[in-house]
Amino acid sequence: MNGTMQGEAMASAPRSHKMLSLRKRKRQEAIMGYSFLLPAGLLITLFLILPFGLAFVFGFTRFNLLRPDQIEFRGLENYLFLFTDPLFYRSLYNTLYFTAIVVPVQCGLALMLALLVNQKLRLTNLFRIAYFSPVITSMTVIAILWIYLYNPNDGLINSFLHALGIPKQPFLRSPDQAMNSIILMSVWQAAGYQMMIFLAGLQGIPKELYEAASMDGANRFQQLRYITIPSLYNVIVFVLTITTIQAVKLFTQPYIMTNGGPENTTRTLALFIYQQGFQFRNAGYASAISVVFFIIVVLLSFLLRKLLRDR
Amino acid sequence: MNMRWMKILLAAIMAVTIIGCSSNGSGSSENQEASGGTGGSAEPVEITFWRPQADEAEDQFYQEAVKAFNEAHEGKIVLKMETVTRGNSFAYEDKINAAVASNTLPDVVALDGPNVANYAASGIIIPLDEYFTQEELDDFVPSIIQQGTYNGKFYAVGLNESSVVLFYNKKIMDEHGIVPPTEIDKAWTWDEWYDVMKRTADPDRGIFGTNMINDKGEWMTYAFEQFWISNGTDIVSEDGTKAEGYVNSEQGIEAANFLKKLADEKLFNIDPTPTEFEEGKAATKLGGTWNITGFEAYPDLEWGITYFPRSPKGQVTSPSGSWAVGISSNSKHVAEAVEVVKWLTNKENSARLAKAINVPASRKSAFESIPEYNELPMRVIKEQVTTVSHARPVTPAYPVLTQKFAEALIDIMVGADVKSSLDNVAKVYDQEYARNFAE
Incomplete structure (x- = not known):
């Protein structure tokens, strides 16, 4: 089909060449291009750019979700309040803490898993499936299951610890352990996804490189250090970037497992925005937080890009 | 067909798909408005009613109550109930929020007791004082009046109590x-x-x-x-x-x-x-x-x-406290909506719901038709509900x-x-x- 289409296009080419000047054709192509852009552009404008623009505007207002007819312009009030709100700083800290731990741990673990399941062993496929299956399970389901695993009295994990002679741990019910418990679960859930991407990257590395290296006497670790990692560099950049973006948006786990507690140690910015906007119906204040959140994410992405580019 | 036409066709298809989606959406909302607006003199008035989904026994009670209402008001009022999924979260409240923003609230709306003040302060539900006599109100247990009242006005009527x-x-x-x-x-x-x-x-x-x-x-x-x-x-x-x-x-x-x-x-x-x-x-x-x-x-x-x-x-x-029904300020048929609220919260329905899901009734008179509440252990519940219970702030x-x-x-x-x-x-x-x- 592709062939005939090309043939037809070529057959008609001399005719159109005669009728249209080069400039006209260029303009037509541009129109064509824009008309292809239109559907996606419309959707993006409608569901991304417009809402964000509105959030920017609403950030300067007092807007109760139940009183959309009484939106009041309040200038910088929301922003001034935000910068004195201890919960904002706490949420920001929690979000950054989660990101700072999850990104390296999850990506490192994913790389290790990928190296493991890339070997030609029996049952490799079974392991691949095992590591990947949490990814395709709904986070909500997993979060609820882990609440039971983490149960401070008779949870499975505590039963194991008890059998090993370690005292029972409160996990999600302790300000010191709650966030780390969520991190552990999140890493377990999502590492399979990054593993798959790394695995695809690994399989794209030519075997000859390894053969040459081993002939030159490089051991396994040197092969990893000087062949695998450099060859995967672009994949690593990609994985780090998407993991960071996912991490700063952390919402489902604390929403389901702890609702931000105990003592606000698992309240993230996304959860904070949700509670202000939908539970407390302060759409104006929630919009202001979203704008600040957006700026923070943009700064973070720039930082990440700069760090990874400069190498 | 040359390549250019293929491209145009493709773009056109994509565009139509999107326009199709959007016109579908607006079309149905126009329909809704039309049916809401024209329900006038000769035709029966349509009253819409939203409530959150509950367990099977409660859902069944509501279905039967709506059916009985429609039979009793044949030719005059048609009550249409929409059951909204609630889960264990605020999905129902989110839907109310969205409906407020787009002015599409139903005539009669179910709301949780502690939300009465919030909704009343926002003006999305209307006071019902003029539609209820003092005698009618006196039949409700005190906590139902307490949870339904904001700024001295009575806004929402509970079908049942809880304890x-x-x-x-x-x-x-x-x-x-x-x-x-x-x-x-x-x-x-x-x-x-x-x-x-x-x-x-x-x-x-x-x-x-x-x-x-x-x-x-x-x-x-x-x-x-x-x-x-x-x-x-x-x-x-x-x-x-x-x-x-x-x-x-x-x-x-x-x-x-x-x-x-x-x-x-x-x-x-x-x-x-x-x-x-x-x-x-x-x-x-x-x-x-x-x-x-x-x-x-x-x-x-x-x-x-x-x-x-x-x-x-x-x-x-x-x-104490329970889900209650109120009338939204969007309603164009307040008199008929009042009929619905009164029907849903009458003595028979209060007693029926109480029996169906093991909750105390919201009316003193309804308790009389449920003899279990006069003996232990259920007597404890009746005593608490009718004498010492407190609504939430x-x-x-x-x-x-x-x-x-x-x-x-x-x-x-x-x-x-x-x-x-x-x-x-x-x-x-x-x-x-x-x-x-x-x-």
Whole structure:
């Protein structure tokens, strides 16, 4: 089909060449291009750019979700309040803490898993499936299951610890352990996804490189250090970037497992925005937080890009 | 067909798909408006009604009530009910929020008791005083009037009430020779209840002194605010403007300290399994009357009911509150919507729903048609509902209050400092009220 289409296009080419000047054709192509852009552009404008623009505007207002007819312009009030709100700083800290731990741990673990399941062993496929299956399970389901695993009295994990002679741990019910418990679960859930991407990257590395290296006497670790990692560099950049973006948006786990507690140690910015906007119906204040959140994410992405580019 | 035409065709298809989607959407909403607007003189008036999905028995009750209503008002009013999924979260409230923004609220809307103030303050439901005589209102138990009233006006009518009692496991009580009180003036004080828990708790057999965490959301405020009330204070002032000096008052701190003591001594499970009490793993259970339905699946469980424990210095009090129905300010057929509200909340329906899902009725007259409530153990529930129950605070900033209070209680139960946790509730609530509701 592709062939005939090309043939037809070529057959008609001399005719159109005669009728249209080069400039006209260029303009037509541009129109064509824009008309292809239109559907996606419309959707993006409608569901991304417009809402964000509105959030920017609403950030300067007092807007109760139940009183959309009484939106009041309040200038910088929301922003001034935000910068004195201890919960904002706490949420920001929690979000950054989660990101700072999850990104390296999850990506490192994913790389290790990928190296493991890339070997030609029996049952490799079974392991691949095992590591990947949490990814395709709904986070909500997993979060609820882990609440039971983490149960401070008779949870499975505590039963194991008890059998090993370690005292029972409160996990999600302790300000010191709650966030780390969520991190552990999140890493377990999502590492399979990054593993798959790394695995695809690994399989794209030519075997000859390894053969040459081993002939030159490089051991396994040197092969990893000087062949695998450099060859995967672009994949690593990609994985780090998407993991960071996912991490700063952390919402489902604390929403389901702890609702931000105990003592606000698992309240993230996304959860904070949700509670202000939908539970407390302060759409104006929630919009202001979203704008600040957006700026923070943009700064973070720039930082990440700069760090990874400069190498 | 050359390539250019292929491209144009493709772009056209994509564009049509999108326009098709959007015109579909707007088309259906126009239809809705048209049918809402033209329901005039000759044709029967259509009244729309939203309520959250509940369990099977409750859903069935509503379906039957709507069917009976439509048969009784044939040719005059058509009641259309839409059941909205709620899950364990705020999906129903989110839908209401969206409907407010787009002016598409139904005529009759179900709402949870503590939301009345918030909705009334926002003007999305209308006062019903002129449609009810004093005599009609007097038939409702006091807490129904209390939860439905905001700023002196009555907005929402409950079909049923609810109450929290102290269930006990008869076998465990017998083992220890404990006889729970059956008279309201002899209701256990906190200290007496504490002694009972101390004696009955048996970590080796996995038995807790009590089970009192139903969920970590609305339940916390619904059940535990009573400890504040019983101790002579509340979690906000009566007019709802201030939490400072109430939730963190001396009496309040005492109440929280009592709960903390139970938690510290592991007399209850902060993360209980849903059927802990049913399986005989808890000697008592601070639970809602709706739990009774679940007990029936455990024939080995012998249970009894006693009163909500009271402060040693204070009165017996018990939680109350229920879903209620109100009329939205979008309604163009208020008279007919009033008919619906009155029908749904009449004596027969109140009694029928009470029987269907094991909750107390909202009308005094309805209790008379349910003889079980005149004898133990159900008599305890009736006594609490008709004499000592309290509705949750009536304040437009309730969403913040309940969230922050519940968070603070859980924090306290897992070891946070009592005073600073309660001070924080007071601070955040007062800030919220001052920022958004003080006029």
